[in-house]
Amino acid sequence: MTRNRVERGLSHIWLPYTQMHTMRAPVVAESTDGCVIRTADGRSLIDGIASWWTACHGYNHPHIRQAVEEQLHRMPHVMFGGLVHRPALELATRLSALLPGDLERVFFTDSGSVAVEVALKMAIQYWLNRGVKGRTRLLSFRGGYHGDTIATMAICDPEEGMHAMFAGALPDQIIADLPTTPGKRAALDDLLARQGHEIAAIVVEPLVQGAGGMVFHAPEVLRALRDVADRSGSLLILDEIFTGFGRTGTMFACEQAGIVPDIVTLSKALTGGTMALAATVARRHVFEAFLSDDPLHALMHGPTFMANPLACAAANASLDLFECEPRLEQVEAIRQQLETELAPCLDLEGVKDVRVLGAIGVVQLERIDDLNALKDAFLSEGVWVRPFRDIVYLTPAFTIRPDQLSRLTGAICKVLARKTV
Numbered sequence: 001m002t003r004n005r006v007e008r009g010l011s012h013i014w015l016p017y018t019q020m021h022t023m024r025a026p027v028v029a030e031s032t033d034g035c036v037i038r039t040a041d042g043r044s045l046i047d048g049i050a051s052w053w054t055a056c057h058g059y060n061h062p063h064i065r066q067a068v069e070e071q072l073h074r075m076p077h078v079m080f081g082g083l084v085h086r087p088a089l090e091l092a093t094r095l096s097a098l099l100p101g102d103l104e105r106v107f108f109t110d111s112g113s114v115a116v117e118v119a120l121k122m123a124i125q126y127w128l129n130r131g132v133k134g135r136t137r138l139l140s141f142r143g144g145y146h147g148d149t150i151a152t153m154a155i156c157d158p159e160e161g162m163h164a165m166f167a168g169a170l171p172d173q174i175i176a177d178l179p180t181t182p183g184k185r186a187a188l189d190d191l192l193a194r195q196g197h198e199i200a201a202i203v204v205e206p207l208v209q210g211a212g213g214m215v216f217h218a219p220e221v222l223r224a225l226r227d228v229a230d231r232s233g234s235l236l237i238l239d240e241i242f243t244g245f246g247r248t249g250t251m252f253a254c255e256q257a258g259i260v261p262d263i264v265t266l267s268k269a270l271t272g273g274t275m276a277l278a279a280t281v282a283r284r285h286v287f288e289a290f291l292s293d294d295p296l297h298a299l300m301h302g303p304t305f306m307a308n309p310l311a312c313a314a315a316n317a318s319l320d321l322f323e324c325e326p327r328l329e330q331v332e333a334i335r336q337q338l339e340t341e342l343a344p345c346l347d348l349e350g351v352k353d354v355r356v357l358g359a360i361g362v363v364q365l366e367r368i369d370d371l372n373a374l375k376d377a378f379l380s381e382g383v384w385v386r387p388f389r390d391i392v393y394l395t396p397a398f399t400i401r402p403d404q405l406s407r408l409t410g411a412i413c414k415v416l417a418r419k420t421v
């Protein structure tokens with residue numbers, strides 16, 4: 001693209017989470033290959049983010065590309081009302097087999113936020129269908145992130161979700177502290193004793209609060225939440241949109257706690273970072289609450305492009321790769337390399353914490369004064385690393401080569417050692 005055409009385009013595009021008034025020129029991506037992003041001005045950047053950790057097999061994986069090409073010839077899309085198709089049926093069967101317990105009913109949508117919306121709707125209607133009145137509220141946690149739509153914003157961290165700015169426009173939900181200490185566990189028990197009867201579901205990101213700053217919690221916290229949900233009679237929704245498909249070292253984060261949620265949401269790495277697709281998966285007892293002679297007891301939701309065959313074909317191909325290539329071993333190798341190579345950052349001035357879980361490496365700083373300068377410094381090192389809030393993080397593709405990963409960790413150590421940021 002010529003510079004003129006880029007500039008013209010930039011005066012018509014509206015970018016996410018961006019103050020367009022003071023925005024600096026974004027990088028124009030031209031093509032991708034494996035763990036490299038090539039830019040229009042001829043640079044090859046090693047990618048540390050895997051496009052919001054979706055591209056778990058690296059970019060342009062030939063197996064996924066072939067599956068999508070074949071599907072494109074056969075049938076790019078049909079409506080999912082009254083019609084079904086093999087890619088969606090196969091994917092639903094495979095997801096049910098991979099997920100623990102009787103998580104066996106799959107509802108497809110096209111984005112993570114909408115998958116969470118559907119989970120919330122399922123939970124609220126679950127109680128209505130069973131004739132239980134008054135269980136319409138949701139309990140979620142400080143530091144959490146579940147999407148950008150109105151209903152999901154209301155269960156995000158109150159500050160990040162801009163609850164104050166949108167006061168009156170967002171449904172009023174209950175936000176608590178994660179029960180990471182005995183004191184917080186007691187406070188949560190108290191809260192449930194008082195308000196448990198109003199709560200349709202408890203919603204949490206298992207093991208990692210991602211967009212909230214990559215904050216980790218122990219599997220015991222999830223077991224505590226399963227226990228709290230059981231005792232108060234609420235459903236438990238795990239938002240595995242970040243953690244699903246190997247990122248924390250197991251296929252799904254809930255496996256590490258040995259618990260089965262009532263509903264789980266999946267997206268991000270579902271298609272290996274190639275197509276927009278999401279899924280909300282419910283346990284048998286949740287699904288059964290929607291079976292009755294009353295047509296209004298059906299799940300009242302249906303996105304136009306739900307279960308898009310191209311996206312389902314990509315997701316099936318991505319699951320093939322988890323079966324025939326050693327993805328979880330690769331995650332373990334990445335974990336070890338991140339631990340070794342990020343550890344020196346702990347000695348740098350201004351570094352508050354270094355933490356690693358699965359293929360997630362985080363360096364937390366006291367503060368970041370000039371985010372743009374920091375982003376530029378990484379670009380000059382030839383790496384695509386996108387610090388936010390007070391953290392610099394890596395969520396690379398599981399197929400990244402050790403020398404590429406070393407380039408990323410080396411760039412982080414070097415840039416943060418400069419102290420000018």
Ligand SMILES: *Cc1c(COP(=O)(O)O)cnc(C)c1O
Nearest residue numbers: 111112113145146147210241242
């Ligand atoms: C990214 C994310 C979402 C939102 O997904 P979108 O596809 O961006 O709507 C929801 N929950 C979690 C945990 C996420 O990481």
